[in-house]
Amino acid sequence: MRDVRETFEVDDKIVSVLDGAELAGTTSADRQRLWAKAGARRDRYATPEYLLPRIVRTVEPAWPAFTGRQAGNADLTPDALRARVKALGPWTVPLPLGHGVSTMGDNEVARTSTDRLLFRRDLINGTVATLLGDALGESTVLDIGCNCGFFSFDMADRGARHVDGIDLRPQNIDQAQFLREHYGVPNVEFVVRDADTFDTSAQWDVVLNLGVLYHMTDPFGFLRRTYELCREFAIIDSGCHPEPIAAFLLRGEKDVNRPVEGRETIEFHPTYRGAIQTIYAAGFSEVVEIVGNARVPHERYATGARRCFLAIK
Numbered sequence: 001m002r003d004v005r006e007t008f009e010v011d012d013k014i015v016s017v018l019d020g021a022e023l024a025g026t027t028s029a030d031r032q033r034l035w036a037k038a039g040a041r042r043d044r045y046a047t048p049e050y051l052l053p054r055i056v057r058t059v060e061p062a063w064p065a066f067t068g069r070q071a072g073n074a075d076l077t078p079d080a081l082r083a084r085v086k087a088l089g090p091w092t093v094p095l096p097l098g099h100g101v102s103t104m105g106d107n108e109v110a111r112t113s114t115d116r117l118l119f120r121r122d123l124i125n126g127t128v129a130t131l132l133g134d135a136l137g138e139s140t141v142l143d144i145g146c147n148c149g150f151f152s153f154d155m156a157d158r159g160a161r162h163v164d165g166i167d168l169r170p171q172n173i174d175q176a177q178f179l180r181e182h183y184g185v186p187n188v189e190f191v192v193r194d195a196d197t198f199d200t201s202a203q204w205d206v207v208l209n210l211g212v213l214y215h216m217t218d219p220f221g222f223l224r225r226t227y228e229l230c231r232e233f234a235i236i237d238s239g240c241h242p243e244p245i246a247a248f249l250l251r252g253e254k255d256v257n258r259p260v261e262g263r264e265t266i267e268f269h270p271t272y273r274g275a276i277q278t279i280y281a282a283g284f285s286e287v288v289e290i291v292g293n294a295r296v297p298h299e300r301y302a303t304g305a306r307r308c309f310l311a312i313k
Helices: 028-041 078-088 108-138 150-158 170-183 219-229 272-281
Strands: 054-058 096-098 140-144 162-167 188-192 204-210 230-239 248-251 267-270 286-293 306-312
Touching (some): 078 170, 108 204, 219 272, 267 272
Parallel strands (some): 140 162, 140 204, 162 188
Antiparallel strands (some): 230 306, 248 267
């Protein structure tokens, strides 16, 4: 190949409409934050769109009953329990384990995470349990990207016949196995599986797809697989950008060593409209949004930066 600069005249002047968001010396995360802040200052999308029929529920954050049990580690001293928790860390979900021990300790990050976790627990699992009603005891649930298994445990403890949790990270599954033993929840199992390569002909009545969509490099393929895996409905909970166009925004330079990240260093984050249209394109016949009101609101849902969709087969 010929040298470009010897062959053509090249203009190296950088022109950016957003100072500080040039490519050199920044990451895509830096540029996205600057872009979002610029949009907020102009109040372009201060009011969230709602383009779907929606369920509006009063959310009542509370710890589930299983978190008060110590079925498997009752004989451990608090120090021994702390040592076990530390060996399995780092943790990204704050859970009480008894004896004054918790997975993330007592700090501002843990308290904020707790508020968000318990809001989402009732918003998502409370809605699922209400929808299933008496059929819950005969229903199976698949939790894709289950992390340490909190939503899986909660559905099992609410009475689901069986729950399966999958996650691509062995560390997350090790944490889930420890908690299954600790809390004594029998009707849930966990296995290391990559959602992108989860090859099975099995189906579950309900599929939980929580905080996974925006980690994918093939969002349509992932939602199509979600459709194939469920018999009745899926819950698709995802961060969404507010721009009023159906699109996916590339996010790069991801630290794949973090337990809450996906497999690839790049991923595609949906806009609200992009998520809706792709869920429909994957085959679901009806999409309903789940909206929660609470005394202490979850700021991301309240601003529309995160959305919860009920996708009906």
